[in-house]
Amino acid sequence: MGSTGDLPKTYKGVVYDEPGKVSTKIVDLDMPEPGPGEVLINLTHSGVCHSDLGVMTNRWAGLPAPTQAGQVGGHEGVGKIVKMGPGTETSSVKLGDRVGIKWISAICGSCPACLSGHDGVCFNQKVSGYYTPGTFQQYVLGPANYVTPVPESLPSDAAAPMLCAGVTVYSALRKSSAKSGDWVVLLGAGGGLGHLATQIASRGMSMRVIGIDAGSKEDLVKECGAEVFIDHTKGNAEEEVKKATGGLGAQAVLVLTASNAAYAR
Ligand SMILES: [Zn+2]
Ligand SMILES: [Zn+2]
Incomplete structure (x- = not known):
């Protein structure tokens, strides 16, 4: 056990004061005490994910219960x-380590999903920012065995979005059959998920990226490492993908936009 000096008794956090509406409130919260197996983290950075909006407004049909005020x-x-x-x-x-908190704050470690290495679908998972207090606060509790150590070379502002958006697209790229040297098509390549997927696929996994988005995103998508950019508002994207890949097409296509039209293609 141990702690770094005196901690304040209360601190600031942002809560959903009227779940169902777009509404937040800054409140004073009582400092929690880490229980067995837990650590207390002084947060400096938090990403804001589109899923947070779904939780706030109760629009995520897959979640089992409405968000609590x-x-x-x-x-x-x-x-x-x-x-x-x-x-x-x-x-x-x-003590003093820099760590990250993810969508799944804690797992049980003993259910069939956890035992088969699929802890992302743990039957007894705790979800940050839903029924477990999340990262829109100055202090948060997390399990010592499930917080994510952040490497020293990675700044906190760059690390925060990796903990959901980054891991989401990395997982999709890993599960696609694409390998180094293969073409991958990223729909919405200039978006929140897309600009990370473009960098991870091209620079991290040596894939050849065709980024598709609206024309205004071309510079960003190319800066992120895409070899080819296609403006979907002009012409025929399918034909352009075939042309870019010498008629072969891509090994994998990732849909990284919430637009139904992208899935329908
Ligand atoms: Zn998220
Ligand atoms: Zn489990």
Whole structure:
């Protein structure tokens, strides 16, 4: 156990004061005490994800219950561990470490999903910013064995969106059959998910990226590493993909936009 000096008794957080509406409120919250296996993190950065809007407005049909009033949102947070709970002495993280909090805040580690390595669909998962207080606050609790260590070379502002948007597109790229050197088509390549997918696919995984988006996104998409940019508002994107790939087409297509038209293609 241990902590870094005196912590304030209260701190600021942002809550959904009227779930169902677009409405937030800054409130004072009581400092929580890390329980067994938990760490207390002083957050410095949080991403804002489109899913946060769905949770706030109760528009996410797949979630089991409406959001509670007073819930702290957010699920892409980075900060430093300032207090260790009982039983964390042997964990891989320690006081002062910079760590991240993800959409899935905690897993059980013992259900069939966890035991088969699919902890992302743990039957007993806790979701940050839904029924577990999230990252739109100055302090948050997380399990010592499930917070994500952030490498020293990665700034916190760049690390925060990796914890949901980054991992979402990385997972999709890994699960697609595409390998280094293969062409991949990214629909919505200049968006929140798309601009990360373009960088991860091209620079991180050595794939050849064809980015499709509206013309205003061309510079961004090319800066992110796309070899080919196609403006979907002009002409025939399918034909342009065939042309760019010498008639072969791409190994994988990722839809990274919420537009139904992109899925219908
Ligand atoms: Zn998210
Ligand atoms: Zn589980």
